[in-house]
Amino acid sequence: MRARDLSVLLGVILIIIMLVIPLPGWLLSVLILCNITLALIVILVSMNTQEALQFSVFPTLLLLLTLFRLGLNVSTTRSILSEADAGGVVDTFGSFVIGGNPLVGFVVFGILVVIQFLVITKGAERVSEVAARFTLDAMPGKQMSIDADLNAGLISEHQAKERREKVENEADFHGSMDGASKFVKGDAIAGIVIVLINIIFGLIIGMVQMDMSFQEAINTYMALTIGDGLVSQIPAILIATATGIVVTRTTTTGNLGSEVTGQLLQYPKLLLIAAGTIFMLGFTPINFFLTTLLASILGLSGYLLLKQSKEPEVPDIEEEDQTESSSMKSSENVVNLLNMDPIEFEFGYALIPLADSNQGGDLLDRIIMIRRQLAIELGVVIPVVRIRDNIQLNPNEYRLKVKGNEVASGELLLDHYLAMAPDIDDDHIDGIDTKEPAFGLPAKWITEDNKDDAELSGYTVVDPPSVVSTHITEVIKHVAHTLLGRQETKQLIDHLKENYPILVEEVTPEPLATGDVQKVLAKLLRENISIRNLPIIFETLADFSKMTNDTELLGEYSRQALSSQITKQFVHDDMSLKVITVSGKAEKMIAENIQQTEHGNYLALDPESQQLIIKKIHEEVEKLSLQEETAIVLCSPAIRMYLKQLLDRYLPQVVVLSYNELEPNVQIQSVGVVNVA
Template sequence: MKTRDYIVMIGVVLIVMMLIIPLPASLLSFLIIMNISIALVILLVTLNVTESLEFSVFPSLLLIMTLFRIALNVSTTRLILTEGDAGRVIEAFGQFVVEGNIIVGLVVFLILIVVQFIVITKGAERVAEVAARFTLDAMPGKQMSIDADMNAGLIDDQEAKRRREKITREADFYGAMDGASKFVKGDAIASMIIVAINLIVGMIIGVAQQGMDLADAAQNFSLLSVGDGIVSQIPALLISTATGIIVTRSSSENNMGKEVSQQLLSYPMMLIIAGAVIFILGLTPIGMLATFPIALLLMVSGFVLRSRRKTNEQDLVEKEDQKAEDSFKSPENVLSLLHMDPVEFEFGYALVPLADNTQGGDLLDRIVMIRRQLALELGFVLPVVRIRDNIQLDPNSYRIKINGSEVAQGSLLPDHYLAMSPGVEDPTIKGIETVEPAFGLKAQWIDEATKDQAELAGYTVVDPPSVISTHLTEVLRRHACELVGRQETKQLVDHLKEHYPALVEAVIPDPLSLGDVQKVLVNLLKENLSIRNLPLIFETLVDYGQMTKEPGLLTEYVRQALSRQITEQFAKPGETLKVLTLSPDLERKLSESVQKTEHGNFLALDGTTTGQVLKNLHALIDKWSDLESDPVILCSPAVRMYVHQLTERYFPTIRVLSYNELETNVEVQSIGVLNAA
């Protein structure tokens, strides 16, 4: 424990002891001056903090200072009543303020009490109470805002943690200030009672015990009582003012002095008008002697500030122009144009209300939820989606870009709903024919009046923001593999290393490089497999990374290790998995057509056979259209990778699985055999 900690503890103990142990007048005078000094320092500190939390110890300090003043009052009361003397400081304050007139001294003391008790303390108490209530009410919204910023990638975990701690400290601070302001209120009441006791009881003691005349006793004890009251009220008034300032202080980049000077003098013309009004006031019986100096000061200050502001604005414009010119000429300006956002969402001006919070749009919140959903599904955090309006687009159109290239587009009718038929058309539902952008289903735009009728007819009815959300989700899921580069892989590896350092070190940099791992992850995402189970993926890479560095083969080994995940994804519990299988002849041809090179293994099937296989596959898929699922091809592990290479370009929705990627308890039914003949 440091020395300063002992000093604070010893100081609090000594304050408590002052309530019991009599103090000599000389020491008491020293402590009174110290009390005034500390109160003055506290006031100056509150004027210089830029936000309340910079002086978060204030509520506790307020209690200690209140206790210190009460201890001083008890000590001075003891001296006044026992010795008829309370030290040089109290006597000097009494003589200086009273100036031989006890009534004046009492009036000044009562004015100080009224100012502190009714004006400053009452206002500060109310402000602290309201601030505490509003701070507590605003906590959930602030917490949600922090979570939204973190999910959007605007802040990291450490910054989010710091902001949450700040919100908690704000609530604690204003709650403490709400209670601490009661100390000042009670101190003002106690001061009045103590002065009354000193005056009345002192006069009784002076006449009855010390043999003083009533006039002398009244003169002596009135002087000491008023002096003691004023000496205690001066630091109390400083502390009350500091309390009012700190609870009314809003967060700012500058201290209070700079803020007041900047904001009060921001309108030079107002100073000139005020000076003119004061000058006119001097034409009344008040006279020019009192008003002319002030009017002159205000008007001259206004003209000087106005002239200086014009000069500063001209200099600022010249600097901005020069800066823009230099920026345009500099090579760094050209380099900044090379930056490309990974994901962009552009829309026409008619769709702006969907993204504008002030107009009730919730597109930004939906995108935050999309990123969170895909993070859980795919196993990595998608980059921030850059949203912007584009006047070059059709007003009702939008487009989605991945790495600067358009990958999807669509159009909306903001005041309509998209209705999709359940399979049986209802002729009474009439709208504008269109195609649902995410899955290419037939649909139509209907108005508000037709919405309820369509829902009763079994149509799926969605609003425009939901159409965008669904389309964007499917596009990001489909193109997720393009968003995982080496930088993103490095972030995933670093996150895994926090919990599995030995596992990461066993893979990177030997036997596999970061690029090798990235290629495996990309291959998994290409086939719509989540990479969330990164520990299991790395365990597999540890086992097989010594045998081969070919990304395709490593991917096959990882897929087999993820068999439980793949089974859950494609085979519903209690249902039979319907698949297409390969004929033995086709599997043999595929195996014989594999070419092994130093850059990897590739399928080199002749054109005639390839065309026939794709033709036969197209016929089988047409028969599959009655099933409510995407086609699945099941084949041996040796050719699975090459079957996928063969089909991915022409049939991207087909999923190719191997026997080793399904759990043994899955029931499989072949509904067609793919052959090369």
């Protein structure tokens, strides 16, 4: 163990020894001086800390120092009552400090006790109690503020974690200080009781057992008792004062000395007023020389401070400019400019109330809910969304950027509502024609006066924050696979490893690297398949990765393993599903044109055949859209992947499923056939 660790352990053992074993006078003197030294160090440290958490060990230290001081009281009491001697330090305080008059010493001791108990300790105890209660009450608000800054992109995940830990530590510290302040109060009471015990029993022992006269017993035991009380109360007052300093200290940028002098002398003119007031007091019976001397010192100080505050600090400004210039020229500053936010939401100045909580904006809270919703729906952690205003945009315009590229944009009218109804065209509802940004539905911006009429006419009416939050949600769903990189995949793997370590070890780093797993997961997300059920996906990868390392095929196997999830996602509650099937001839055409290479398999179909298949599927999709059904093409597992790759270029919204991806109890109803005959 290190010497620092041993010092505390030996100190606790020494306290136990003092409570049990009598100590010689010279050792008591050394320990008393150590007690005074420790108290002095504690108060100096408390004055130089910038915030309370920099002295977080103070509550525990307060308990140890109180116990050490009480141990000294027990040892000195034992020596005083048994040997009428408690060492040179106690004797010095009992004779020299009190001037040989025990009554004067008793009065001085009583004043010190009153100061400590009624003034310092009582105030520190009350401040500790209030600070603890206010800190606990403020915790939820501070946590929400941290979450808001994190979602706004003002701070990183690491900074948010540090701030949360600081909030928790502050609550723990002030809660501990609330209890630790009781140690100081109890110590003051114990000091009074110990002095009374020493005086009463000292007189009894001196007069009964040692045959002293009353005056002799008073002079002997009163002097030793008061000396012992003084050497105990002086460090006790220092510790109590340190307690008050720590609990009343707010977070600052300097120590107590610099803050007190800086704030007390920040108004030099007031020193001149004080100097004039003190000088006028000299015309009363008060000593004219002393008042004039003090007024002169105050006046000179105020004049010098006033003159200093008017002088321009040119060197400091130049130095600051040089520092800023050198910082802009540094390579590190240029490197920081390369950082790019994964998701950015920018808006014009007219949309600032959306994000300003002081104006009732709740966009930050909505972003938090969107990230939670997508984590549940897709099984992927969406990065923080950096929200900022952009004066280059139109006042009502907003745009969403992913990895620096614009992926969506739109316009909002904050003083209007968006009314949507694709099959309704009510001319008496006045509004500004537009399109709903998330799904492209025809809509109108209407005023609040027309809101009730629009709802009665069958319109779906939503407010602007709901419009933009829905748009953000749908866009992020669409680009979720691009947000899942190797780093994010590694985080998902590490999270899975906490509960399924053996499963993860079977898959990665061998036979599949993190990049291979990322490609499989991104493939699933690209087709809006949730990867939240990672254990099933990894079970599939563990089974099939030994046979092939083609991530496209592994993705197909994973889809089949998630058949119950896919069934629940696309099939109706009555277990029926309307689909467009692919004829045997069309499937054979696709299967015969699959080219196998060392870099993977791909569909090598001639352009005429491609156009024919796409045309047939498009015709069937148009028929199905009239029935307001989701366009789903059902085919065999062997060609599903290649058919989807073909349709992605022209009909990306069409869902392509294989028979193996649906549960056996699903009632499939074919509403169209893709035939190439």
